[in-house]
Amino acid sequence: MTNWLPDLSHGTGPLYTRLADRIEADIGRGVLPPGGKLPPQRDLAYDLGVTIGTVGRAYAVLRERGLVNGEVGRGTYVLGENESTTSPQAAPFGGTRGAIPGEDKLRMDSTAAPEVGQAPIVGEFSREIVRRHPDAIVNYVRAPTPDWLEAGGRWLATGGWRPSPETIVPTLGGHAAILAVIAAVTAPGDRIAFDQLTYSSVARSANLIGRRILSIGADGNGTDPGDFERLCAQQHPKLAFLIPGLHNPTLTVMPENRRREIVEIARKHNVWLVEDAIYAALLEDQPVSIAELAPERTFHVGGLSKTVAAGVRAGWVACPPHLAPRVQVAYKMLTGGNPFLMAELAARLVLSGQADAIRSRVAAELQLREKLARDLLAGHDFASHDHAPFLWLKLAEPWLSGTFRQAAANEGVLIDDEDEFRSGRTEQIYHRVRVGFSSLPRTDAEDGFNRLRSLLDNPMAGYDSYG
Template identity: 45%
Template sequence: MTIQFAISEDDATPFYLRLADAIERAIVEGALKPGDKLPPQRDIAFDLKVTVGTIGRAYQIARERGLTTGEVGRGTYVRLAEAPEDKAPQQSFPSRSIADSIPSVRSEDVKLDSTSAPMVGQAAAVAAVFAAVLKDSSQKALDYVRGVPTTWLDAGAAWLATGGWAPEPGNVVPTLGVNAAIQGIIASATHPGDRIVFEELSYAAVARAATMIGRMPLTVAADEEGMLPEELDRCAARQHPRMIFLMPAVNNPTGRCMSLRRREEIVSVARRHNLLIVEDNIYGKITPSDIPPIASLAPERTFFVSGLSKSVAAGLRVGWAACPRGQSVRVTVAHNHLTGGRPYLNMEVAARLVLSGEAERIRQAVIAEIAARAALFDEIFAVETVGQARAVPYRWVSLPSPWTSPAFQLAARNHGIRIDGEDEYQSVRGDRSHHSVRIGISAVEERQTLATALQTLKGLIDSGSISYVSVA
């Protein structure tokens, strides 16, 4: 069998990694099917004019990614879906870009690459609850967590409630933040080699972490409402993923919101192909909506997650996951194995903040503060943000030609401002460039500092990259 591998011409990446990527693409795109035999290593080494050792390393990486199987004397084959052999975690090798040359973090940098909750005086309230927990439950606060209090589950159910829906407390899992919740879900509900679908632009940290435990990210095109159902249907029919990751309330980084009709269409495709859904609502807590979550439309297959980092205090590191019936124990076990477990002190403080109403008071103050900062952004960038978008703690800014995202990110850093380029939100390497950056507006402590930084960024945009390059 003759296979022509499409090997990228990227001199910065070792040839054996590029060949391993080409093998993966051939399998994903169907050029290689389960059970197909790969060419002998000596033959392909001769054809590609490289050493047998180079080919051997590429084949070994393909095996580690769960793509192939083989043994001495038999050859290497594309793994069958039902093959029982364990698959080792897939390794992630991030692509290099101009942004890789950005200098390390400086303490004086203005950090517009974060969207943590702004400071609205919540420190005193949080400190008081910490002191009360240490006074009331000092032994539990300093020990391992031995059992989950029902108040933690009640608090989670209350905090996750949205759009007229609320989970049953018995289906809620308290977690060490939202990202830990998502990874616990992926580890418990999928297997090495399974594919997970992401929007073309999404919170790529989820995909990168999933790759480290052997899952394969795929991306599907999106429009102004999010993932396109027909593209998801096509992807599911051809590549048979196991799970979808979505941020319907507010996509990170684009800020778009998915309509009820689009959510219903996504659910229809998910049911047709038996796909699980992870619905991340972390930004939904500061952009409340009457649209019911996907979890209410497809409770049998949806894991719904949220937390306190964007709406109360990021440092608490507390989140919750609402699971389909019967899945909470598996998610709890996976989460604890991946994270080492939940700290009693943080979880108890979070539960008391929620159940006392203090978290809600802080959330409302956070929404008001972000709206004030949004007005600053609108004034400086001469745009108008309306509706719930005013409470989104970042802006996705399209750059005028000839700016590129990595170049603008580097220019901003050279002016002491940290922002996120589009590479941060690409779950897989793609051919399309969006020439956009994400600018956070919530994490900087003072509004005046934010205003000065935004004025600098607007000046860079208006001056053009040629002006920047001439002084770089």
Template identity: 35%
Template structure:
């Protein structure tokens, strides 16, 4: 019965007296339940027919109420899928279209909600719940590590599962790696514009970031070779595919040159690779070219969904996987057994490839929109984000404030700067808006914002 559904309790707040339209009473009860946290983002509402039967009202009254709730931005849904409390990012709570957070877009032709329900039920049916929900130490169960090796095979080739460490997200993996490889005062070579997570970690760990000159493919080999000789860095960090934030990819010849330099130095290479699986034919990872010296991190957050909080780390042959697993246990203890089990089952059953194919289709469609609306933007055809150079003298804070006034959340180059003289620019993420039409409108607003008369 509807009254027994966990998300039907808010119906008790519907005031049907006083001469007020019942559909408005329904909307206000729903709004109150969302505001007070009784209903959470993603909660599924009862079917309209069931609500009408419980309240003793016409079906059309409930239909009108659900429509009004959708117009107010309280709920979302689709025919055949149901009605859900709308999911909102932090910036969306302030009424902004978020172009700052790099998310995979909703996959075409795939319902993540349906797959998650089915897979979770299957996991719970075949697994002892007490074992599943207990503490799990180490680098991951053998089956989980084997699934990670299979997922990474398109970029790493065939590697043994003993080299895989299962991690609760890329940031946890990066934390474990840095605490394993570097001590306070050590140096890490990075690009002048780099992932904000490495900047924050370096500051907390007392590690110094050393920027290396780059071109459109990344590190200049001669500059990196010189820094390795002069600075004696503990590690070199890079995102070679769809470089974050500048959205270009390091070619194969450059990868081989960097691998050779790393092989001749005492530095470890940290390869952060969230995007390669978005390519139909990805280039070989640096970990495939310099396996003895590279720690490769690949999150599922950009290729499938961030909510899984699962990443796979491929360590060099030997004891490094165990060392990283010990650091991971010290800093994050473990990942979520349930979401890891879902990720592993998706990989084993081929569902991960289905989701990935849907994400690829939508990502390319959105990148095409960006190419049309912002032709000056740089980025691979498969990229989840694009990069725009900004004119000299543009104040990043002022630009973000102007964007917020127009309903946009943007992130500028200062968030990625490892050095005060890093170039200015704007990273625009394409996966955040729920629909392609919303993205097109938002990018049109960015184009208008960047006209010389708008930013003077």
């Protein structure tokens, strides 16, 4: 295809539709034969004098029309008459990988661990568990096994700190662990403090079970100690929920001196602390954990969803001394307890070393995708981290967070606006959106970045209205 160049001097409509129409015409005329590879998006954009986003949107339109298919690491190819853009391997549930089944929406609102070959490992362990424990598979779990507790202690360990097995409660993911802690140490009507921007699903869940939500201000180093002190003195929260490492969504990593300040304030006002370390597990060099600084009042939570596989619903919480039984009871009352297969699978992944091996591959893949984001969104303002599965994008005038989210959805890309992360109502406006890039194939992530780039480069497109 090196000598092929489409003629865009004729036709009407946006450049990307004219380009898609011209490519479709050339496919129909046999100029682009089945199996032929289209030029890389960057090369074609340079040759035509258009943006990469324009070419990316044109290629996306061609995929919608069933004319081409993209393959990770290989490029975009013209399909034959009897070929399909999907396959059983690529779309077991009837949709494109990374998209909502039956719809052409790229899921950039999720931060699950990317696919790096987990399935064969999970399958092998699962078959072995079923073979060796047929009775346990069909029965209720009465109590955690020693291996489940040992695995939790090993997975949650950071630096020189490692929780002892008797402090561990295995759970179905980090969210369930956090809700169990809240239920165990607070009562309806108690106040719980969250950062203004945070993993708001926990705040909403806590509110659902009768807890009152308070919002703490934050700065470039994380939770603001001055505002936390004021809130403790005036509102008397029973518990504070913190994400000190790779904060969701701001990607802040709280420095050690700030962690020590927060701990001292919590001690002074007798506040329990929940340390959500789900993303911190992706960091190569982690600051000292809050649980190590304040083991008497900190619940340290982690899991496998961002580092190994979200479909393996596995998490653990390390509790302050003597509180694990209390949290275990609250967890079982809230959820019914752990299924044997999932808990045993998670333990084997960790104790065998496979979870660490997968985590390393996940981190490497995220590093490649973060570089891709920096290349394709160059010139725009965003926070990112080379081992994080998302970026925190600053919107230029005249974009509003909600308006950009809707415009992106209209372009087939699902992202989260800042309201998704608010712990409560606040007058603070950030004009930012979170863009996840881990839970879809890398080629689809590239496509998504290009579509978002087109919107960022043409802000008035977001205000096109037919109403």
